[in-house]
Amino acid sequence: MLKIGVILGSTREGRVSPQVGEWVLKNGESNDELALELVDIKAYDLPFLGTADAPGIAQWQAKIAELDGFIFVTGEYNHSIPASLKNALDLAKAEWANKPAGIVSYGSLGGARATEHLRGIVSELQMADVRSHTAMSMFTDFEKWSVFKPAEMHLANLTTMFEQVARWGRALKTIR
Numbered sequence: 202m203l204k205i206g207v208i209l210g211s212t213r214e215g216r217v218s219p220q221v222g223e224w225v226l227k228n229g230e231s232n233d234e235l236a237l238e239l240v241d242i243k244a245y246d247l248p249f250l251g252t253a254d255a256p257g258i259a260q261w262q263a264k265i266a267e268l269d270g271f272i273f274v275t276g277e278y279n280h281s282i283p284a285s286l287k288n289a290l291d292l293a294k295a296e297w298a299n300k301p302a303g304i305v306s307y308g309s310l311g312g313a314r315a316t317e318h319l320r321g322i323v324s325e326l327q328m329a330d331v332r333s334h335t336a337m338s339m340f341t342d343f344e345k346w347s348v349f350k351p352a353e354m355h356l357a358n359l360t361t362m363f364e365q366v367a368r369w370g371r372a373l374k375t376i377r
């Protein structure tokens with residue numbers, strides 16, 4: 202089994218990412234190559250890069266190191282990813298490399314702009330981002346922008362994403 206971290210990118214009060222992460226986790230159970238676990242950036246209490254030497258940084262790096270791949274759950278903040286996710290990405294380096302990355306995003310346009318930024322960032326960290334991507338609309342996949350009620354159609358993309366993460370996860374394991 203490949204250990205895949207479902208990374209919750211947002212940390213703000215009232216965030217919807219835990220609901221989306223639970224949905225990813227639940228639907229990933231049927232893939233028999235992946236063991237998914239939620240990884241909540243907020244639980245690590247990470248300082249802003251370079252401002253403090255908190256124990257959370259080493260714990261974060263150790264968690265990323267033990268995983269075989271990632272599924273990033275991200276909302277869109279000012280046409281990009283949340284600063285909390287960028288900071289968490291910046292706080293590790295070799296730990297991310299040679300592992301697959303899937304992206305599950307949401308926003309007024311499905312978080313498409315955040316996703317394109319995230320693809321550039323993960324490639325710099327030597328992750329392999331898979332093509333299949335689940336883009337949810339704040340207007341139609343959430344009630345009142347707060348209660349997650351995803352349309353059925355997203356499951357097809359999510360399932361393909363799991364398969365692509367598994368395939369590249371297997372391949373990349375051989376070169377680490």
Ligand SMILES: Cc1cc2nc3c(=O)[nH]c(=O)nc-3n(C[C@H](O)[C@H](O)[C@H](O)COP(=O)(O)O)c2cc1C
Pocket residue numbers: 211212213215216217218275276277278279280281307308309310311312339346
């Ligand atoms: C600081 C901030 C900036 C945002 N900018 C955008 C944006 O540029 N495009 C967009 O589609 N949604 C934007 N939104 C709306 C978010 O996509 C929406 O609030 C989403 O729930 C945020 O994810 P979270 O609940 O996990 O924090 C923004 C939200 C915040 C808090």
